[in-house]
Amino acid sequence: MKRMRVAAVTLACALVLISVAGSFIPRFNYSRQDREHVNCGPSCRHWLGTDDLGRDRFARLLHGSRISILLAPAAAAVSMLLAFGIGAIPGFAGGFAERAAKTAIDLVLSIPWLFLLLMVRATLPLNTSPAASVTITFLVLGLLGWAAPARILLARARCMRQAEFIILARSTGVAPLWLLCKHVMPNLRPVLLAQFWISVPIFILSEANLSILGLGVAEPLPSLGSLLRELETVLSLRADIWRFAPPVMLVLIVSSLQIAVSEREVPQ
């Protein structure tokens, strides 16, 4: 199984490297419209053909993957930070803080996130550049995606509060802040990391969902989600298989991350 994990990590690293490095090559311009060659098949000039505006599909795939691969972990980091603050700390503190945190988590989990995202997206200033827009989109995903990890962290921290080594430390007069930093955090780190790696593909897919609705990354910037929009109608069932490159890329990224995470030793 370790071999599987190594393969998954290698694949993920390779995809990151290709998409990040490739997107810096000027030849791969993601926004240039070649209006005389719209919806063309693969050629020497356009390796994956062109899209419905005559833009190079390969260049857009590289840039789109780079955006999703880089910004999804950033959003996951924001999410984990919030999850730790709202879930783990009150869970370890107990009492009113724990009850308040549980209520807040339940409340956020019960909100239909898609409508919330639509609402947040609609209130953003219109004149934001595409780069700012994509950053805001992932930031919003990060700010709204903390609830599920927070619940897990809260449960774990609550268990730890009653652990013998914590009771022993308390009885010897260790300060709560010291307890949190020196004893709780190291024990929560594996759970936090696991949640982080689970959140990354979730955010990639969430952005894809938003983009399919036309509310994700602004044109002309590509993302894996916006590239998937080409496949939203029955016309996508045409024989030109190169149109399926974005979902293949998405599956590869998500699967490699999932395998890498699932093969990790997650503490019980």
Added chain:
Amino acid sequence: MNRRSFSLLICLVLVVFLNTAVCLDELRFYLRSEPKTFNPLAVADDSSETIRYLTGGVLLRLNRDTQKLEPELATSWTVSKDGKQITFILRPAIYFSDGTPFTAQDVKYTMDQLMNPELHSPTADSFRSGNGKVEGTVLAPGKIAIHFPAPVAGLDRLFDQVAIVSSQSPRKEMAALGPYYVFDYKPGSYVYLRKNPNYWKRDASGRQLPYINAIKLEIQPNRDIELMRFSRGEIHLINAMDADYFDRLSTSSPAMVHDVGASLDSEQMWFNQVSTAPIPAYKLQWFTSRNFRRAISAAINRDDLCKVVYNGHARPAVGPVSPANKFWFNFHLQPVRFDPQAALQLLRQDGFQLTAGKLHDRDGHAVEFSIVTNAGNRARERMATMIQQDLRAIGIAVNVVSLDFPSLIQRITQDFNYEAVLLGLVNVELDPNEQLNVWLSSSETHQWNPRQKTPATPWEAEIDRLMRAQASAMDDNTRKKSFDRVQEIVADQVPFIYLVNKNALTGISPSVENAKPVVLRPQTYWNIENLKLAVERASNGK
């Protein structure tokens, strides 16, 4: 096999055969949403309009092909010189689908019901020309005069939308004078129409019309399913389809699709010119400049929009009227030529400077604005992205923003928190009176600057005057002169940057005979009485 089993098998075969025989003579197509009403006087949505067209008997019918009025339940009509009265001579010996006779009293009853304010009928709004009551006077059993408190321009054409309802029938509005009547309705599933046994029209050989015995209107909002079932021959008609679908079908089954030419619908963009809008003052100054708007218009490559977004199934738009509107279109106007250099020249006249590939105004502000469109409309999103690239060539940065429709409407009608919008206008009627709500500066839907107490510019005041003049004139040629001038002012001032007129793309199964698709709605079944199904003809031949 014993005798009982054999009898049962024979019965089963007969049932299947009879069922198939009935189905053979059944036209099928989709409604894209649930009909909101079966009352033909209260129609406000597309699906209800379809049912009204198929079941409603009207006094006059606009021939969708020639775009001229033709007598239906009225054999002749006259409009008084002051435009306040219309008199109809009615066709004798006509009966509703339930056998109730049709009389002038029904016309009077229909108008009374239609003009009832409690009904909130959109059809009635067109007749409301002034304060006062609309009154019908029965002059004879077959003759009726309808009086209006003020002149109504294009009065006779409005009767194309008025389906006559019975004053005496116990079935009320469900009794039909049109070619079909509603036989069955299963909410969320289908509306089933049967041939009106009392329909008055006959073909040249004296055979009662319509030829097709039944129509099944299935309710299906998914266009992919519609296309798949159409290509499999399970439904017969598609009134309007996307260019991509059209091209796909035209490759596999060219006989099933028809590009009828430019439709009445247009796609356009406009800038926010509301003086109180929460946008920077310098941007408002750009947007209210005629040269700026003309420059943007000249910098957009409309031919490319038609070619790339609509696969050639569109034509560059000229103005508020499509060339498909044969009478009201101003044929002296030409589409704006794509000319980035001319655009830059116009911008320089307003003090804009192109430096290092970026355009700046006279105060040094970089020219940048956002174009908002509704999320999910792929064609509009693609057009906005193409405009983004076109304007980049003259140093203008454009941010394309897709918003969900309610947020978009909120911004353009309430908050005015937007810079430019790309949307479409669906034109159903030919008459310019239908556009009064867009052109009058006091109107709620005068999109670039609505609800003006007094016209903000001299040219808007001139448009107000001309639109009122054409609305009160009775002679169509006089009206056309006024409306032609409106079109010229719009072309000169460019409050709307008209982009394209989409072509009317229709799908008609080869098994449907006598079909003659047109650009006006309903594009495929406007001559429903004359449509035949090939299988139906074969069975009659037997």
